[in-house]
Amino acid sequence: MSWGLKDRVERVMKGGRTVMLAVDHGYFQGPTTGLENPRRTITPLLPYADSLMLTRGVLRTSVDPGQDVPIVLRASGGTSILKELSDEVVTTSIEEAVRLNASAVAVSVFVGSEHEKETLSNLSELVNEGERYGMPVLAVTAVGREMARDARYLGLACRIAAELGASIVKTYYCADFRKVVDGCPVPVVIAGGKKLPERDALQLAHDAVAEGAAGVDMGRNIFQSSDPVAMIRAVRGVVREGKGVDEAYASFAEGSARTLPAR
Ligand code: 5RP
Numbered sequence: 001m002s003w004g005l006k007d008r009v010e011r012v013m014k015g016g017r018t019v020m021l022a023v024d025h026g027y028f029q030g031p032t033t034g035l036e037n038p039r040r041t042i043t044p045l046l047p048y049a050d051s052l053m054l055t056r057g058v059l060r061t062s063v064d065p066g067q068d069v070p071i072v073l074r075a076s077g078g079t080s081i082l083k084e085l086s087d088e089v090v091t092t093s094i095e096e097a098v099r100l101n102a103s104a105v106a107v108s109v110f111v112g113s114e115h116e117k118e119t120l121s122n123l124s125e126l127v128n129e130g131e132r133y134g135m136p137v138l139a140v141t142a143v144g145r146e147m148a149r150d151a152r153y154l155g156l157a158c159r160i161a162a163e164l165g166a167s168i169v170k171t172y173y174c175a176d177f178r179k180v181v182d183g184c185p186v187p188v189v190i191a192g193g194k195k196l197p198e199r200d201a202l203q204l205a206h207d208a209v210a211e212g213a214a215g216v217d218m219g220r221n222i223f224q225s226s227d228p229v230a231m232i233r234a235v236r237g238v239v240r241e242g243k244g245v246d247e248a249y250a251s252f253a254e255g256s257a258r259t260l261p262a263r
Contacts, residue, residue: 002134003134008104009104011051011103012051012103013168016214017214019050020049021232022191023041023223024054024219025219027077028079030080032220033220034223038058044229046067048229048232049069051104052070052072053138056092060100070103071104072102072103073092075090075105076089076090076108077089084113084114085110085142085145086118086142087114088107088108088118090122092105095133097133105137106138106140107137107140108122108141109122109123109160110144111157120160137165138166138167140170141154151177151179158171158183158188162184162186168186168187168189169184171191173208177208177213181211182212188213189213191217192218192221201221205218205238221235222235227255230252
């Protein structure tokens with residue numbers, strides 16, 4: 001592994017931990033609730049994100065250059081919620097990622113789905129090209145509509161992604177999550193998934209880290225929160241400061257109370 005690749009992984013995951021803010025949802029969902037105006041959503045959250053996962057379109061239009069946040073560039077896509085989700089191609093080259101000063105690229109793999117082979121090929125292509133430039137690849141173990149989110153299936157998907165050379169793997173939290181982490185020789189981060197009550201989302205982050213996750217790559221549970229800034233700070237408390245759920249939730253509730261409009 002080249003020094004450049006190791007350095008980039010360390011930027012994304014300082015000290016082996018990360019609160020990655022995922023705002024790439026529009027690449028297949030369009031104007032997702034809470035992300036209708038990406039700049040407005042992203043700007044106040046940036047100071048609290050260890051890294052930012054997004055497409056080049058949103059990076060170019062909605063994030064000012066010179067921000068001190070490592071970029072994880074979404075490099076796969078080409079389909080929408082109206083079609084078969086696994087039918088993805090590589091949309092952004094490693095050379096473009098270097099031009100955009102990205103610290104990693106992200107690609108979805110749909111193990112067990114119709115286009116499993118093509119998505120694993122997308123991952124391999126980016127890993128091969130990434131090795132030439134010292135660019136790490138984050139594999140997103142995307143789950144087809146018909147797939148179970150259990151340790152057996154997610155463990156399979158994570159392990160395959162690591163075997164093909166991903167430097168970081170993103171997956172979903174599940175029962176027996178420790179098995180997923182133990183079977184994956186590279187760091188695992190969890191997606192938040194659909195919006196949950198804030199306390200439940202903090203519990204999810206807490207349990208994942210307690211069972212070996214290196215952190216979160218969280219989107220909707222932050223930017224769809226009633227108070228996104230208070231929520232990302234509470235998530236940081238859990239992931240980076242070892243706070244328990246009660247303490248982190250209390251900090252969220254306090255942050256929220258402070259920002260409530262006066263009556
Ligand atoms: C989609 C993604 C999203 O970034 C991911 O789902 C994370 O966001 P959320 O916490 O909202 O699930 O990679 O494929």
